[in-house]
Amino acid sequence: MSGPKLREVSVKLPQKRERPDEPWHHYLTVDLIWYVLGYTLFHPFVSCVLVLCLRAQYTPWHAPEMRVAIAWAMLMTAVGIFGVFSDRVAYGRPREVDLSEEVIVITGGVEGLGGLLAETYGMRNANVAVLDTKKVDYDEAEEKGVLYYECDVSNAKQVEAVAAEIVEDLGPPTILINNAGIVHTKSILDSTAEEVELTFRTNTLSHFTTLRTFLPYMLRERRGTIVTVSSVLGHLGAANLSSYAASKAALLALHHSLRAELAQIPDADEIKTILVTPGQMSTKMFGNVKTPSNFLAPVISPAEVAKDILKLIEKGESGEVAVPLYARYAQVLGVLPVGVQKIVRSLSGVDTAIAKAGLAKKEASEKQ
Incomplete structure (x- = not known):
């Protein structure tokens, strides 16, 4: 089913002079770092891909780096699954919204x-x-x-x-x-x-x-x-x-x-x-x-x-x-x-x- 049709509205984009010039580090915040980590190092899928990448390089299963990568992938997967179950227990099933x-x-x-x-x-x-x-x-x-x-x-x-x-x-x-x-x-x-x-x-x-x-x-x-x-x-x-x-x-x-x-x-x-x-x-x-x-x-x-x-x-x-x-x-x-x-x-x-x-x-x- 297609979603509701978007309404066409006139938009006035801000002029360059209306936006204060800030140095690049102004936009570097702990929130940005946490966001990036959440989609990379702390993401279950990326953690599992890291294991596959090491294996693709013929890294032995018993190698220290492989063991660390596997343990990290298992931990991130467990945390992700726990979060899903925790939300389901707390909030129940989502409702349909149209x-x-x-x-x-x-x-x-x-x-x-x-x-x-x-x-x-x-x-x-x-x-x-x-x-x-x-x-x-x-x-x-x-x-x-x-x-x-x-x-x-x-x-x-x-x-x-x-x-x-x-x-x-x-x-x-x-x-x-x-x-x-x-x-x-x-x-x-x-x-x-x-x-x-x-x-x-x-x-x-x-x-x-x-x-x-x-x-x-x-x-x-x-x-x-x-x-x-x-x-x-x-x-x-x-x-x-x-x-x-x-x-x-x-x-x-x-x-x-x-x-x-x-x-x-x-x-x-x-x-x-x-x-x-x-x-x-x-x-x-x-x-x-x-x-x-x-x-x-x-x-x-x-x-x-x-x-x-x-x-x-x-x-x-x-x-x-x-x-x-x-x-x-x-x-x-x-x-x-x-x-x-x-x-x-x-x-x-x-x-x-x-x-x-x-x-x-x-x-x-x-x-x-």
């Missing part, structure tokens, strides 16, 4: 990561509904192939009203991407009660609202995918980002609770869940924040995160998206000795980044 039969709801989908996801699906003629407080004119929405609904996701009544419109316009939602978020770059003492409440209403409580609103449709359809966009700061916390980090940390518990509840519902076997915990992205939210090490903690583009999200959604799988590499292992920091934790935090600059960027006492909030 974009022409899916209705995709994206919160905070006008700009940033959500905007990129919405436009990508719009170009592929998928049924996309975006919930955002920002307005998009009709011509722009028509060009992108996306339906935009002006909605404050922190307001339960607005979400419920928009949900009825989406069902009438597109059909019952089957893919929910909870992406909306705001940040107040203030210390705990400088934060007002209203700012903290708004952060939690938008970043956390909105997820409860959208789940209560859209999950029943997925249960009736007996299929669906729910994407929870959290942050690596949910594992770490950070100075001058207390309300943001706390609201994102709550999403980690919400995701695991959601998975536990879905496992107890017979009709939820085909409802998949995806947890997204990215590091710093090159969006407006943290645009002026500098990474302490571009090699170990590179700033990633929304496209890198969106690529992994799209892959899991369209393969019909549950899973986790954590990029760059350090985001996968950030939670390990909590099991290290407290002295080591302090040293790592100091070297990472996580607690001084906002102050150094001059954002610590910024009054206005910026939306994703």
Whole structure:
């Protein structure tokens, strides 16, 4: 069966002057090295090919290099097989996904990561509904192939009203991407009660609202995918980002609770869940924040995160998206000795980044 027909859109390519000139080593990161190793030395197929290459050179089976190559190939194969079985045990069988039969709801989908996801699906003629407080004119929405609904996701009544419109316009939602978020770059003492409440209403409580609103449709359809966009700061916390980090940390518990509840519902076997915990992205939210090490903690583009999200959604799988590499292992920091934790935090600059960027006492909030 052929996939959905691609929508033709006009694209303005960036001019050379719009892209900063960076030295070659700027693009050399631990993530790139890990990616290359994953498709070479650490890949089961490549490891087995190495054994065949040695044998083609008439290397004796008892030779040390042959024994090492065979042992390495067996180890990599075992690790690969274990990973497949581990994912199957944790997430079950993937569901079939046909974009022409899916209705995709994206919160905070006008700009940033959500905007990129919405436009990508719009170009592929998928049924996309975006919930955002920002307005998009009709011509722009028509060009992108996306339906935009002006909605404050922190307001339960607005979400419920928009949900009825989406069902009438597109059909019952089957893919929910909870992406909306705001940040107040203030210390705990400088934060007002209203700012903290708004952060939690938008970043956390909105997820409860959208789940209560859209999950029943997925249960009736007996299929669906729910994407929870959290942050690596949910594992770490950070100075001058207390309300943001706390609201994102709550999403980690919400995701695991959601998975536990879905496992107890017979009709939820085909409802998949995806947890997204990215590091710093090159969006407006943290645009002026500098990474302490571009090699170990590179700033990633929304496209890198969106690529992994799209892959899991369209393969019909549950899973986790954590990029760059350090985001996968950030939670390990909590099991290290407290002295080591302090040293790592100091070297990472996580607690001084906002102050150094001059954002610590910024009054206005910026939306994703």
